[in-house]
Amino acid sequence: MAVPLRFRLNHEDVEVHVQDPASTLLDLLRNDLGLTGTKSGCAIGYCGACTVIVDGRAVPSCLQLVGLLEGREVRTIEDLSGPDGLDPVQTAFVTCAGMQCGFCTPGHVMALRALLDQEPEPDEERLRQTVDGNYCRCTGYVKILDSAREAVSLQKSLTGEAR
Amino acid sequence: MTTLDHGPAPTDAAREPVHLLRAGSLTDALAQLATEGAVPLGGGVGHALARQARRPVTARTLVAVADIPELAGIAWTDDRIVIGAGVRLDAIASDTRLREEWPVVAEAAGSVATARIRRMVTLGGNIAARDDSHDPPVALAAAGAVLTVRGAGHRRTLPVTEVGSLSAGELVQDVRLPRSTPGARIGSAYEKFLVRGVWEYACVNVGAVVALDESGTVERLSVAVGSVTGGPVVVDLGALPGRVPDADLVAEAARLAAAATRPYSDVRGSAAYKSLMIAEFTRRAVSKAALRAAGGADR
Ligand SMILES: Cc1cc2nc3c(=O)[nH]c(=O)nc-3n(C[C@H](O)[C@H](O)[C@H](O)COP(=O)(O)OP(=O)(O)OC[C@H]3O[C@@H](n4cnc5c(N)ncnc54)[C@H](O)[C@@H]3O)c2cc1C
Numbered sequence A: 001m002a003v004p005l006r007f008r009l010n011h012e013d014v015e016v017h018v019q020d021p022a023s024t025l026l027d028l029l030r031n032d033l034g035l036t037g038t039k040s041g042c043a044i045g046y047c048g049a050c051t052v053i054v055d056g057r058a059v060p061s062c063l064q065l066v067g068l069l070e071g072r073e074v075r076t077i078e079d080l081s082g083p084d085g086l087d088p089v090q091t092a093f094v095t096c097a098g099m100q101c102g103f104c105t106p107g108h109v110m111a112l113r114a115l116l117d118q119e120p121e122p123d124e125e126r127l128r129q130t131v132d133g134n135y136c137r138c139t140g141y142v143k144i145l146d147s148a149r150e151a152v153s154l155q156k157s158l159t160g161e162a163r
Numbered sequence B: 001m002t003t004l005d006h007g008p009a010p011t012d013a014a015r016e017p018v019h020l021l022r023a024g025s026l027t028d029a030l031a032q033l034a035t036e037g038a039v040p041l042g043g044g045v046g047h048a049l050a051r052q053a054r055r056p057v058t059a060r061t062l063v064a065v066a067d068i069p070e071l072a073g074i075a076w077t078d079d080r081i082v083i084g085a086g087v088r089l090d091a092i093a094s095d096t097r098l099r100e101e102w103p104v105v106a107e108a109a110g111s112v113a114t115a116r117i118r119r120m121v122t123l124g125g126n127i128a129a130r131d132d133s134h135d136p137p138v139a140l141a142a143a144g145a146v147l148t149v150r151g152a153g154h155r156r157t158l159p160v161t162e163v164g165s166l167s168a169g170e171l172v173q174d175v176r177l178p179r180s181t182p183g184a185r186i187g188s189a190y191e192k193f194l195v196r197g198v199w200e201y202a203c204v205n206v207g208a209v210v211a212l213d214e215s216g217t218v219e220r221l222s223v224a225v226g227s228v229t230g231g232p233v234v235v236d237l238g239a240l241p242g243r244v245p246d247a248d249l250v251a252e253a254a255r256l257a258a259a260a261t262r263p264y265s266d267v268r269g270s271a272a273y274k275s276l277m278i279a280e281f282t283r284r285a286v287s288k289a290a291l292r293a294a295g296g297a298d299r
């Protein structure tokens, strides 16, 4: 028997009917809602590729049971945009070539987006903590951290303008 | 012991859907838990892991308890600190007062997985999972923490090491830590040994608490060890209190900790290797706790 579930997804109220409230947000996004920007790497919380923002905080969607989402606010990579189309965090990854295959990128972008929403001027240590828990098998993290620093300065230069 | 990789699973394995109830209050939760096959649900991380490993589901009904008011927040009174079972590990790790008064607990909570996961895991769920390698229970055992357990029509308390005696229909409401008297010379520390040096489950994990009297003599010394059979194990340190916290005392505590515990061989090391590591990491934890008790730099 399907149970109704209401939450906000990318700034819209949604109601979905789930067969199993103990299934994960990752499966709901990718399989039922067709939002495949969120990647499935390990499904056990290790790789961070599936990271989304729930109530302003970056969490792995593969560990988030859908039944616990009632009334909450979810943002996925599909939600991001900015003055030139891309969110400043995304622009920073493009500028600094912070990706190769791109599989880990949505996770990094969402985690950094959540960080910058809460702390517009994070120090190096906070950037490193934010990248931690999101495996990248291509870049070696140097360019990901470059992108993170670039995102901070881009965001700063945009402050004051409407995003 | 924790095994995350259960190998390839049948993709067509049928899964029985479960019911998920959201409790609005403690009374609601206890009534819901009184039904056949109902279990509490904290952050849901342990439950999600069990599903991914396709372990058979025995619970028919999950009762979401993390957000009920009676399980929320950290409360301070003159003689104790009450941490709600629904509090997430990241809130414990970043609580400034807790870091000051019980660094062993804040450090253990902050050593779990990564920030993204600590935002989801509840203290109650971490303890009730009864996994001997989990970090917070080791620290809480060293600190002498007590659980408040609620069931339909009853309330009881349990030392954190006896969480195994929770029965169906019961839940952990909060965890209570004693407060030290102002000016008391008490220090604590947590040591987690990671074989690969990055975030992981511990190879061995040790919590230590040292209290000194006016003259600098050890008044109380407590060590708990995790990732061992029946863990966390609170080590009987016999006649060590009453001595000064010098290298001999620390070495003796380390020897007793290794002798009193039975680690198991797994991917993180052989049992014999882990016994050596238990001695080493007990030495580090007790030294750091003693330094903090004495008001040393690293408090
Ligand atoms: C990638 C990864 C790495 C990890 N690394 C570590 C680590 O280094 N150290 C560590 O300690 N842990 C680690 N964990 C494990 C995590 O801490 C546990 O899975 C924890 O039990 C999850 O807590 P939860 O609140 O989400 O649990 P849930 O899944 O909600 O609950 C877990 C168990 O506790 C019961 N329960 C929940 N709340 C209560 C309550 N209030 N009263 C009674 N019973 C209750 C549930 O019925 C269930 O049996 C890791 C997990 C992942 C995914």
Ligand code: FES
Binding pocket: A039, A040, A041, A042, A043, A044, A045, A046, A047, A048, A049, A050, A051, A060, A061, A062, A063
């Ligand atoms: S898919 Fe969620 S952390 Fe790897």
Ligand code: FES
Binding pocket: A098, A099, A100, A101, A102, A103, A104, A105, A135, A136, A137, A138, A139
């Ligand atoms: S760019 Fe390929 S995994 Fe990070």
